[in-house]
Amino acid sequence: MAEVKLMKGNEALAEAAIRAGMQAYFGYPITPQSEVIEYLAVQEPKHDYVLIQAESELAAVNMLYGSGGAGARVMTTTSSPGFTLMQEGVSYMACAEIPCVLVNVVRGGPGLGTIQPSQGDYFQAVKGGGHGDYHVIVLGPNSVQEMVDHIFLAFELADKYLTPVMLLADGATGQMMEKVMMPQPIEYKPDKPWATTGKTADRERNILTSLYIQPEDMEQRNLKLQAKYKKILANEIRYEEYMTEDAEFIIVAFGLSSRIVKNVVLQGRKDGLKLGLFRPITLWPYPWDKIGKLAAEDRVKFFMSVEMNAGQMVEDVRLAVCGKKPVHFFGRMGGIVPTPEETYLAIKEKMG
Amino acid sequence: MKEGYELIYKKPATLTERRFSYCPGCFHSTIHKFMMEIVEEMGIQDKTVGVCPVGCSVFAYHYLDIDMQEAAHGRAAAVATGIKRVLPDRIVFSYQGDGDLAAIGTAETLHACNRGENFTFIFINNGIYGMTGGQMAPTTLDGQITSTSPYGRNVDTAGMPLKMAEIISTFDKVAYVERVSCNTPANARKAKRAIRKAIEYQMEGLGTTFIEVASNCPSNWKLTPEESLKWLEDRVFPYYPLRVFKDIKKLKKEE
Numbered sequence: 074m075a076e077v078k079l080m081k082g083n084e085a086l087a088e089a090a091i092r093a094g095m096q097a098y099f100g101y102p103i104t105p106q107s108e109v110i111e112y113l114a115v116q117e118p119k120h121d122y123v124l125i126q127a128e129s130e131l132a133a134v135n136m137l138y139g140s141g142g143a144g145a146r147v148m149t150t151t152s153s154p155g156f157t158l159m160q161e162g163v164s165y166m167a168c169a170e171i172p173c174v175l176v177n178v179v180r181g182g183p184g185l186g187t188i189q190p191s192q193g194d195y196f197q198a199v200k201g202g203g204h205g206d207y208h209v210i211v212l213g214p215n216s217v218q219e220m221v222d223h224i225f226l227a228f229e230l231a232d233k234y235l236t237p238v239m240l241l242a243d244g245a246t247g248q249m250m251e252k253v254m255m256p257q258p259i260e261y262k263p264d265k266p267w268a269t270t271g272k273t274a275d276r277e278r279n280i281l282t283s284l285y286i287q288p289e290d291m292e293q294r295n296l297k298l299q300a301k302y303k304k305i306l307a308n309e310i311r312y313e314e315y316m317t318e319d320a321e322f323i324i325v326a327f328g329l330s331s332r333i334v335k336n337v338v339l340q341g342r343k344d345g346l347k348l349g350l351f352r353p354i355t356l357w358p359y360p361w362d363k364i365g366k367l368a369a370e371d372r373v374k375f376f377m378s379v380e381m382n383a384g385q386m387v388e389d390v391r392l393a394v395c396g397k398k399p400v401h402f403f404g405r406m407g408g409i410v411p412t413p414e415e416t417y418l419a420i421k422e423k424m425g
Numbered sequence: 426m427k428e429g430y431e432l433i434y435k436k437p438a439t440l441t442e443r444r445f446s447y448c449p450g451c452f453h454s455t456i457h458k459f460m461m462e463i464v465e466e467m468g469i470q471d472k473t474v475g476v477c478p479v480g481c482s483v484f485a486y487h488y489l490d491i492d493m494q495e496a497a498h499g500r501a502a503a504v505a506t507g508i509k510r511v512l513p514d515r516i517v518f519s520y521q522g523d524g525d526l527a528a529i530g531t532a533e534t535l536h537a538c539n540r541g542e543n544f545t546f547i548f549i550n551n552g553i554y555g556m557t558g559g560q561m562a563p564t565t566l567d568g569q570i571t572s573t574s575p576y577g578r579n580v581d582t583a584g585m586p587l588k589m590a591e592i593i594s595t596f597d598k599v600a601y602v603e604r605v606s607c608n609t610p611a612n613a614r615k616a617k618r619a620i621r622k623a624i625e626y627q628m629e630g631l632g633t634t635f636i637e638v639a640s641n642c643p644s645n646w647k648l649t650p651e652e653s654l655k656w657l658e659d660r661v662f663p664y665y666p667l668r669v670f671k672d673i674k675k676l677k678k679e680e
Contacts, residue, residue: 125540135497135507143508269492278490280495282495284484
């Protein structure tokens with residue numbers, strides 16, 4: 074039964090994964106997301122999912138490859154340094170077309186960095202991360218509710234497109250407690266004739282590989298992947314607009330920073346400034362076209378990207394705006410969450 | 426069948442029609458054949474899932490007519506763990522070389538064995554990196570010349586060749602460990618028996634099973650296939666003895 078609960082983001086996403094029919098989880102503890110594996114460990118006796126605390130993120134992501142390839146609905150979660158280690162497996166799964174859900178509860182970097190919230194892994198998430206020409210679908214939840222909703226969506230998209238799907242969250246969204254509507258558990262019935270479950274007499278053997286040693290074959294594989302990405306671009310872009318219909322100054326923000334910007338927009342409106350928030354929900358595929366259309370509106374004076382990093386998504390905003398309007402950036406780094414006051418000030422400075 | 430002829434040997438139906446890409450004299454072909462004979466004899470083609478490594482046997486799935494997954498270099502044990510845990514009633518094996526299992530994938534290998542993952546390792550140890558052209562492996566012998574140890578392996582800087590069967594046999598949850606070879610018909614038959622035993626132990630759910638094949642690499646050892654067999658006897662077996670290192674059933678009897 075659907076129920077309203079007060080839950081921490083990390084625990085809510087773990088509960089959501091159980092309810093979405095997750096059959097196996099592999100992970101390695103890392104702050105600020107260790108509550109996921111802890112929650113799953115406590116709940117394990119009540120369910121029949123596989124749970125392994127792996128020896129490393131590298132092992133975890135490859136267990137994901139094996140079990141996802143064997144047809145199970147599978148998930149791993151980690152935080153920034155751990156996700157760097159997982160890039161190997163993500164590239165292989167993208168090429169071998171193995172569906173899985175990945176969660177990166179981002180902390181400040183680079184290097185060992187901090188354990189505080191950050192959006193510094195945007196490039197890594199949306200521009201590939203691992204080697205080769207691939208993308209994963211990237212969702213940017215901005216609340217505990219979306220941690221839950223996006224897990225359900227991520228599993229669906231992974232199965233639909235046979236691809237890894239990622240939640241790019243942040244330390245605050247993982248750690249904070251909010252009211253959440255927890256959906257009813259679904260009964261998951263996998264339909265995966267491609268999975269390596271044992272070759273029966275009625276079919277050819279199933280091979281999952283990312284190796285195509287002849288360049289012509291490898292190009293064909295790439296073309297297949299690119300055709301799939303085109304389909305995803307056409308069908309899966311998601312975003313939220315808040316007071317953009319008459320906005321002169323459009324602030325673009327995703328995840329946690331979008332909630333700060335929402336407050337700033339409200340304050341601006343009180344002060345008679347026509348601010349609006351554009352929030353990409355899918356970070357890949359990115360809503361370039363929609364932002365491009367806004368940029369073409371005469372009333373719009375500028376865009377500003379507000380991020381918890383040195384300016385990463387702003388590059389996609391610039392691509393979308395394509396020189397039609399100025400694109401500014403404001404951000405804090407290293408685990409610092411920008412305050413509404415300093416964000417508002419940064420916007421007003423650009424108004425001149 | 427021609428009149429007057431009698432069929433006394435054929436390849437198992439569980440091997441595909443594709444020709445092996447392995448060099449003449451290499452044991453990969455022999456071990457592939459044994460494994461698929463076992464799959465055919467036991468009638469487990471529909472229950473068997475294999476994991477290929479990165480190395481000469483990276484294309485094993487071209488030849489073995491079973492469901493297979495190609496793992497990243499060194500990660501076959503983690504991939505096999507993932508498969509076996511969600512399909513516990515299937516027979517799962519990882520097929521790995523020494524660079525894969527004992528260098529880049531040592532952590533995955535040891536932890537899978539320590540957890541007692543109920544799948545079978547087939548470990549082809551030929552003491553050299555074959556596919557990349559004959560570089561030093563974690564199992565290259567003291568003084569052995571390779572393209573990255575051109576003056577012979579210097580154990581003072583490169584360390585000693587790793588004895589994986591010996592190491593793996595120390596794990597409590599490992600059920601069966603044997604080192605075999607295929608240098609003589611008798612040894613080849615023993616190798617097949619060992620693989621079959623490992624699969625049977627796996628089917629009984631006894632824990633990790635680990636078969637190390639003291640293998641050869643005529644091409645990169647720069648020896649003829651026949652000379653490579655002599656090298657095995659003279660140089661490899663004294664350091665890597667052929668024997669059973671652990672058999673959980675025998676241990677239980679002794680208790």
